[in-house]
Amino acid sequence: MPDARRGRWAVAAMFFANGFLTGSWAPQIPVLLTRLEIGRFTLGLLILLFGLGAIAAMVWCGHLIARHGSRAVVRWFSLCAGFGLLLVALAPSVAMAAPAMILFGGVIGGMDVAMNANAVAVERKLGRAIMSSSHGFWSLGGFVGGSLGGFAIQHYGHLAHAAVAGVLALVVVLPAMRHLVGEDKPVTQSHARFTLPRTAAIYLIGIMALFSMIPEGAVLDWSALYLRQELGTDLATAGFAFAAFSGVMALMRFFGDRVRNRFGAVKTLRISALLAASGMLVAGLSPDPWLAIGAFAFCGLGTANMVPIAFSAAGNQSGLSSGAGLSVVSTMGYCGILVAPSGIGFLAEHTGFGPVFVILSGLLVVVFLMAGLAHRADFVSTR
Known part of the structure; x- marks a missing residue:
């Protein structure tokens, strides 16, 4: 220990x-x-x-x-x-x-x-x-x-x-x-070839990670512009949108493990997804910039634990090494931050950012419906 x-x-x-x-x-x-x-x-x-x-x-x-x-x-x-x-x-x-x-x-x-x-x-x-x-x-x-x-x-x-x-x-x-721990299971032979996992569940968890990280990328890249252009606030106030989102998310992550240990991964993920979806929905429908900032902060409260739970579920899949599972889920998830925001910007040119944030709240509802797949995050301890 x-x-x-x-x-x-x-x-x-x-x-x-x-x-x-x-x-x-x-x-x-x-x-x-x-x-x-x-x-x-x-x-x-x-x-x-x-x-x-x-x-x-x-x-x-x-x-x-x-x-x-x-x-x-x-x-x-x-x-x-x-x-x-x-x-x-x-x-x-x-x-x-x-x-x-x-x-x-x-x-x-x-x-x-x-x-x-x-x-x-x-x-x-x-x-x-x-x-x-x-x-x-x-x-x-x-x-x-x-x-x-x-x-x-x-x-x-x-x-x-x-x-x-x-x-x-x-x-x-x-x-x-020098203090990093290693896995208990032996690694594969050095001549093993690179292959993608064939377990369908890992790709479904990857979709959960993707749908969790697309809203995060959207808030990162477009929330300030949304408050500036569509809600008519000044530049200084517009910067509070992502600051509130990321600050609350970072703070909640330090308490997230206690919540997950208390209620389990599936229940925590479901509650988190509903909180995040509610915050994103209110932000997209808000007529007031400060209400939108508060809604983005509420979204960060829910988003905080979603990706960590998805990653834990990926690393604990039976019959699959933690590295293989995490490589798939990380790749799919980070596309939500690295690739999806450009498509969001293109869509917002035609619809505005408000409807886009409402649509993104629907993705978080999908995560709520898929939360049962995260049961592997409640791992079997080797302690």
């Missing part, structure tokens, strides 16, 4: 470092635009390459975890992730920035799958849920990286910021590496 407890904080450090690097990337985006003298379209393509690199690594990472175990894989990717942002900051041209973005997205995405698989192993050893609070540490890391990044770039330059961010991430992960 002492080893398992140390492993719990070690994997929390990995989540924090991953979120910190992702948050540190956000203030680098405007610098990249001006430094390379490119337009928004080209910048959008570079950001898309980041997403494609992440998704490609997520698909392949399950195979690596099955062969080597999550502990080894999260170590490899966390070491590489420390240098990813610096590669992008050093790129002198679009031709060099493109592969750097793919690599940066790949190490962040691969580390994401591996650390979630390792969190599943810790849950089994501890005999209780830790996934929601682990994602809370990711949100906390993103907040720290994003809030400090702009100040650091303004006063010390983008290269110094990228280098220091990488060093700080390594300072967090290097001491934690």
Whole structure:
């Protein structure tokens, strides 16, 4: 048990470092635009390459975890992730920035799958849920990286910021590496070939993760524009929409494990989906910007535990390694943040954002109806 407890904080450090690097990337985006003298379209393509690199690594990472175990894989990717942002900051041209973005997205995405698989192993050893609070540490890391990044770039330059961010991430992960726990089951033989799982349930859980993360991506990319253009608020007030959503979501994730341990994964997911759907519906129908901000915060309260529960269910499927299950569900889920927002923007040009948010509340109702598939998240403890 002492080893398992140390492993719990070690994997929390990995989540924090991953979120910190992702948050540190956000203030680098405007610098990249001006430094390379490119337009928004080209910048959008570079950001898309980041997403494609992440998704490609997520698909392949399950195979690596099955062969080597999550502990080894999260170590490899966390070491590489420390240098990813610096590669992008050093790129002198679009031709060099493109592969750097793919690599940066790949190490962040691969580390994401591996650390979630390792969190599943810790849950089994501890005999209780830790996934929601682990994602809370990711949100906390993103907040720290994003809030400090702009100040650091303004006063010390983008290269110094990228280098220091990488060093700080390594300072967090290097001491934690030795305390990571491993899976009890032996890994597959090294000559095993890459294959996708044939279990239908894992793809249905992936749909739940996708429908949970599409609203999150929509609030991230479009909530401020919705309040600004359709509800007529000022720019400062519009920024509170995502701040309220993400702040409440991060806070709730630190309490989510207690809720899940008390009520079980299925019941928690059902209640969470209803809360999130209600908040999204009110936000889409709201005539007042502050009511919409409160509704987005209420949506974040429900969204907080949905993805962690889906990931725990994916990592505990019988007859399937945690890495293989999480690679599928992570890939499908993160498409909701990396790919879906562009389609939402296209649809909103014709309908407005209000009807779009109402439609997204329907996706959350679907998650409520599918919540029974999350029963595997109530894992069998190896304690």
